[in-house]
Amino acid sequence: MDGSAHPVARHPLDAHAPDVVRVLRDDGTLDPANDPGLRSDEVLTLYRAMVRARLLDERLVLLQRQGRIGFHIGCKGEEASILGSAFAMRQNDWIFPCYREFAAALWRGMPLQRYVDNMFGNTNDPVKGRQMPDHYTWKTGKFGSVSSPIGTQITQAVGFAWAAKIRKEDAAVLVYFGDGATSSNEFHNGMNFAGVFKAPTVFFCRNNGWAISVPTERQTASETFAQKGIAYGVPGVRCDGNDLFAVVKVTRDAVARAARGEGPTIIEALTYRLEGHSTSDDPKAYRPEAGLDSWRRLDPIPRLRRYIERTTGWTDAQDKELEAELDAELKAAIAVAEKTALPALESMFEDVFGELPWHLQEQRDELLRGPRAKGHGH
Amino acid sequence: MPQMNMVQAINDALRHEMRRDNRVVVLGEDVGKVGGVFRVTQGLFDEFGDERVIDTPLSEGGIIGTAIGMALYGLVPVPEIQFSDFIFPAYDQIVSELAKYRYRSGGEYPAKLVIRTPTGGGIRGGHYHSQSPEAQFIHVAGLKVVCPSNPADAKGLLLASIRDPDPVLFFEPKRIYRAAKGEVPEGDHTVPLGKASVVRKGQHVTIVVWGAMLYEALDAANQAAAQGIDCEVIDLRTLWPLDIETIITSVKKTGRVVVVHEAPKSCGLGGEIVALINEKAFLHLEAPPKRVTGFDTPFPYTLEMEYLPLSHRILPAIIETARY
Secondary structure, three states: OOOOOOHHHHHHHOOOOOOOOEEEOOOEEEEOOOOOOHHHHHHHHHHHHHHHHHHHHHHHHHHOOOOOOOOOOOOOOHHHHHHHHHHOOOOOOOOEOOOOOOHHHHHOOOHHHHHHHHHHHOOOOOOOOOOOOOOEEEHHOOOOOOOOOOOOOHHHHHHHHHHHHHHOOOEEEEEEEEEEHHHHHHHHHHHHHHHHHHHOOOEEEEEEEEEEEEHHOOOOOHHHHHOHHHHHHOOOOEEEEOOHHHHHHHHHHHHHHHHHOOOOOOEEEEEEOOOOOOOOOOHHHHOOOOHEEEEEEOOOOHHHHHHHHHHHHHOOOHHHHHHHHHHHHHHHHHHHHOOOOOOOHHHHOOOOOOOOOOOHHHHHHHHHOOOOOOOOOO | OOEEEHHHHHHHHHHHHHHHOOOOEEEEEOOOOOOOOOOEEEEHHHHHHOOEEOOOOOOOHHHHHHHHHHHHHHEEEEEEEEOOOOOOOHHHHHHHHHHHHHHHHOOOOOOOOEEEEEEEEOOOOOOOOOOOOOOHHHHHOEEEEEEEHHHHHHHHHHHHHHOOOOEEEEEEEEHHHHOOOHHHHHHHHOOOOOOOOEEOOOEEEEEEOOOOOHHHHHHHHHHHHOOOOOOOEEEOOOOEEEHHHHHHHHHHHOOOOEEEEEOOOOOOOOHHHHHHHHHHHHHHHOOOEEEEEEEEOOOOOOOOHHHHOOOOHHHEEEEHHHHO
């Protein structure tokens, strides 16, 4: 691929382009120029979180195929982008998610059990069974609420960051979105407002190559997504999104810039969606299997593993042990979630308003008088 | 009590609440230095500065999207949409996000803001400065909708809206911004949401109305009185959740009802009000409920006074209902 026809689409090679920040070399060593200086315990914790995300993705797809959960939307291949950026945020910073960042929610402390409860929509689900799987929330961890419309979280993240600035409180906001969302109204609005008001926002574009079936070259004629920042007065940077260290480096720089009052940054993380859009999608219909090989070679987990093997002597046995531990943890969470009651019928009417107005009281009472009210939840 | 028009009363409410609660911020197109195209926010910029009275880029979606983010942070934003006709770029943010935030987050993230927007026709504004889109915000779960008809209610309802836990669409009938005048209580003054006002007591026909059309309904009621028809006029004030009790009590007394609104007839709020009356007071009805409304056309420029449900269209409906 020489990139002349579809410059953005060439990004396996772009990962080697001079403007792309890259730290982790193929041999598992780090480029000292941009090394974020992670401690080895930090790297191992992140490796573990990445492996856990991968295992969750694989198991949850199986669970969906068995008909035990309705849906899953995963992050296979994008673990370094998601966990590296979440890791780089400070405790006082907030995260506004798209719908593909469960690993960031777990990183921010959402218990695995609550995430799995969300997959089952049971009464312990953080969103009380009101949304599809993978539409969770975790305010305790300063992690926002997932919705499905594309890009809506972008302007909200900017408003949130802007409010922190107005209140003179030190908090930056990391907002996730995909390459497809850069075509949305909200991307334009968010970038524009953030630029004008210098809202301390980190725009994190996971350029994973696809918006369901539509490739990046159908989203933009721009050479890169990062360069869209130029029009808004927002600095843009590209990084190898499958390189944990590069993601940490560029995100930390963006947070530091926001904290200094210099405003927003857009990061384009070059990564790849190794699976379909979600369990409702079959990528074979639009994406030739053959093209995936170059991306599989850039899979962020084996790349990081080479580093930890080199620096800590990590072994295959330790991988097996880790996988067994994570598998047991997940199996236990699934067993609990499957046995947990469904939300009570009346919960359908709660939280629409602060207090239940008369018309919802009437509708609730009608449902509770109905034939299916008895024995519900079992 | 001082005499004010609607513009002054709303301005007074905003100023009062911004002094009382430093979390309240105003943002929108032209709301800052110039004080809004209708001057509703005049003087607020000078008193509260550009971090609380914010001239934004020209993007309704951006205004509401960022206001939601501010609300999630803990501010109490009162964004202005310059005309309710221009609210639709923000419709996704209002309907899919703002209205759903508390529910979809299991109660973790209540998103509270009050969207102020001038509404309605009769100012020679054509289609894009005249519509009444209230029903389009009632049909989606999670929003409260308010429309005052006089200065005292405008102040009281706005303060109540700002202090309410839920997001509120606050429609300001621009035709009576300066025409409606009256005494407005100084200082703190709230009018509870969800409570209608019986503006005229009567025995024969109930008229349900809100906003600028209240004055047309009162005019028609006075003309009907000359013909021996005694109308009860209910100013809804809060359009959703509406005060069903006041409506049903009145209809049970009169057995006859006319609903008046500027918005198009089909799937308007009038249809919902009539359906509720049928459900709750069917056996008390002496005549088919009637609607006098805007037509199911785009809002016309030259013929706007024929489109609007003015008193000359309300009076025949009252007489027909009374004599059915």
